[in-house]
Amino acid sequence: xxxxxxxxxxxxxxxxxxxxxxxxxxxxxxxxxxxxxxxxxxxxxxxxxxxxxxxxxxxxxxxxxxxxxxxxxxxxxxxxxxxxxxxxxxxxxxxxxxxxxxxxxxxxxxxxxxxxxxxxxxxxxxxxxxxxxxxxxxxxxxxxxxxxxxxxxxxxxxxxxxxxxxxxxxxxxxxxxxxxxxxxxxxxxxxxxxxxxxxxxxxxxxxxxxxxxxxxxxxxxxxxxxxxxxxxxxxxxxxxxxxxxxxxxxxxxxxxxxxxxxxxxxxxxxxxxxxxxxxxxxxxxxxxxxxxxxxxxxxxxxxxxxxxxxxxxxxxxxxxxxxxxxxxxxxxxxxxxxxxxxxxxxxxxxxxxxxxxxxxxxxxxxxxxxxxxxxxxxxxxxxxxxxxxxxxxxxxxxxxxxxxxxxxxxxxxxxxxxxxxxxxxxxxxxxxxxxxxxxxxxx
Numbered sequence: 001x002x003x004x005x006x007x008x009x010x011x012x013x014x015x016x017x018x019x020x021x022x023x024x025x026x027x028x029x030x031x032x033x034x035x036x037x038x039x040x041x042x043x044x045x046x047x048x049x050x051x052x053x054x055x056x057x058x059x060x061x062x063x064x065x066x067x068x069x070x071x072x073x074x075x076x077x078x079x080x081x082x083x084x085x086x087x088x089x090x091x092x093x094x095x096x097x098x099x100x101x102x103x104x105x106x107x108x109x110x111x112x113x114x115x116x117x118x119x120x121x122x123x124x125x126x127x128x129x130x131x132x133x134x135x136x137x138x139x140x141x142x143x144x145x146x147x148x149x150x151x152x153x154x155x156x157x158x159x160x161x162x163x164x165x166x167x168x169x170x171x172x173x174x175x176x177x178x179x180x181x182x183x184x185x186x187x188x189x190x191x192x193x194x195x196x197x198x199x200x201x202x203x204x205x206x207x208x209x210x211x212x213x214x215x216x217x218x219x220x221x222x223x224x225x226x227x228x229x230x231x232x233x234x235x236x237x238x239x240x241x242x243x244x245x246x247x248x249x250x251x252x253x254x255x256x257x258x259x260x261x262x263x264x265x266x267x268x269x270x271x272x273x274x275x276x277x278x279x280x281x282x283x284x285x286x287x288x289x290x291x292x293x294x295x296x297x298x299x300x301x302x303x304x305x306x307x308x309x310x311x312x313x314x315x316x317x318x319x320x321x322x323x324x325x326x327x328x329x330x331x332x333x334x335x336x337x338x339x340x341x342x343x344x345x346x347x348x349x350x351x352x353x354x355x356x357x358x359x360x361x362x363x364x365x366x367x368x369x370x371x372x373x374x375x376x377x378x379x380x381x382x383x384x385x386x387x388x389x390x391x392x393x394x395x396x397x398x399x400x401x402x403x404x405x406x407x408x409x410x411x412x413x414x415x416x417x418x419x420x421x422x423x424x425x426x427x428x429x430x431x432x433x434x435x436x437x438x439x440x441x442x443x
Contacts, residue, residue, distance in 0.1 A: 015083055017167060017248070021174040023079025028177030030071040040069050047103065051111030070106035073135050077102060080143045086150040094146040101142055105135060168249035175241030176422070183418070186236045193219060196230040199269060203276040221276060228276060235272050237296040238422040240264065271299070293356040297421040301369050302326065304429055309376040318376075325376030329368035337364030344397050358420040359404070363397045370428035377436070389435040393428060 029035060047069075077098040082091050109131045116122045186192055200216040207214035207223065214223045221228045247260035275295040309322035332340075341363045370393055374386055400423075 015085065018083035018170060019079050021079075021167070021171045022082045023075050023174075025170075025174030025177045026075035026078045027072065028174065028179070028181040030075060031181035032177070040071055043103070044069050047107045047110055050107045051114060054107070055111035055115050057114075070102050070109075070135070073102050073106075073139055074099060077139045077143060081146060084147055084150065086147075090150045094150065097146065098139070098142055101138065102135070105138055109135070168245055171245035171248050172242055175245050176238060179236075179238060179241040180419070183236065187232045189232060192232040192235055195265075195269065196232060196235055196272075199235070199272045199276060200228075200230045202269075202273050206273065206277060230272070230276060233418065234275070235268065236418075237268070238418060239296045239300050240268060242300065243267070271296070293358070293417075294361065294421065297358075297365075297424055300425050301329075301365075301372070304425065305329070305369070305372045305376050308373045308432070312377040321376045321378070325372035325374070328375045329372030332371055333364045333368040337368070340364055340367060344394060344401065356417050358417050358424070359401070362420060362424050363401075365424050366393055366397065366428045369425065370432055373428065373432045377432075382435075385435045385438060389431045393431050396427060396431075 030040060078095050081094040081098055084091065084094075086094075109126075113123060113126055113131075116126055196219040197216070200219050200221040203221050204214045204216040212223065214221060216222070219230045221230065244261065244264060247257065251257035251260055278295065305325050306318055306322040309318035309320075309325065312318075313321055341360065344363045367390070370390065374389075
């Protein structure tokens with residue numbers, strides 16, 4: 001007798017969400033500048049060489065660019081295969097087969113386009129209509145065929161909406177990758193700069209209403225303490241993809257999903273105004289500047305600590321454990337942060353480029369956050385798991401700092417300060433999640 005009572009529409013919707021997340025993640029990963037330069041472009045060269053070997057030299061010179069890589073088709077195919085509820089062995093095999101199929105077809109595509117280059121009409125027909133349609137049909141046929149094969153070889157793993165945290169993790173990874181891939185566009189976007197100007201004007205109006213002399217010129221807020229520029233970097237924070245992932249994962253209906261997504265811009269605009277006011281208010285003269293730069297980092301850390309307490313104790317009882325965890329983390333950073341950072345980085349020579357102090361704060365901040373999560377969720381009582389996670393965190397910090405020093409001669413590999421702040425939170429959260437997952441639950 002069948003025991004799977006999950007509605008088919010729910011399972012189909014879950015598959016669609018996971019497929020979208022995986023496709024966006026693969027797309028964002030393949031669009032990262034380092035991946036494009038060290039993986040995608042060499043693959044294009046190999047495909048062009050293979051096409052020339054099979055079809056001969058092109059009739060006219062044809063440039064194989066990033067648009068010829070088939071990366072978009074690969075992202076769609078891998079997204080559908082990896083999202084399907086089959087065993088991971090079958091998923092990885094299906095992904096490998098799809099990758100081989102797309103690269104082979106794309107090699108044929110480059111070869112036929114090269115031979116048709118002498119005829120503009122034929123080239124345009126193949127390039128714009130024939131090959132895109134053929135690739136789409138081939139990928140669809142392969143994915144559906146693989147699904148049928150996977151169903152006959154293995155009982156599908158039902159992943160229902162009863163575990164939204166799994167979707168949240170997957171969507172977060174996908175959205176963060178897309179966010180990183182689109183960062184060069186957002187950092188140069190006139191629209192984002194216009195929003196920065198609005199934030200400066202709103203902060204000036206708020207200060208004026210409070211009786212503080214202030215005015216905005218462009219994206220700069222001017223007060224008696226000087227000018228405070230609001231740039232695209234101040235607005236585009238990694239907290240945005242995390243927020244969107246949470247909304248998409250935990251919304252149970254379109255009535256919750258749509259308002260949550262639409263609230264993104266107003267919410268982060270308000271946070272941008274609050275961040276600017278922290279330094280612009282006259283009473284904030286003694287506040288360290290790194291608190292301003294780390295505003296979203298600290299905010300996200302507070303959110304995840306409260307989330308850990310809510311997960312362990314329930315929403316109504318989360319405030320006390322979350323506050324205890326926050327106090328423990330702050331005390332560690334305040335009292336032991338300096339000695340710990342020197343101990344982790346003792347073997348390094350030469351300073352790293354760290355204008356905002358994000359790297360200097362990273363070691364102590366990560367340990368403080370890990371300690372706060374452990375106290376908030378009472379996982380600290382499992383000493384073996386806690387100490388193992390703490391040791392793993394220290395190893396990642398030492399290796400990461402050493403790698404950054406080793407890569408100082410490669411400017412293309414330099415981390416953006418926003419990436420450092422994102423990893424400052426993501427590292428301890430991931431290690432804490434592993435510790436909780438591996439530990440035996442207490443009854």
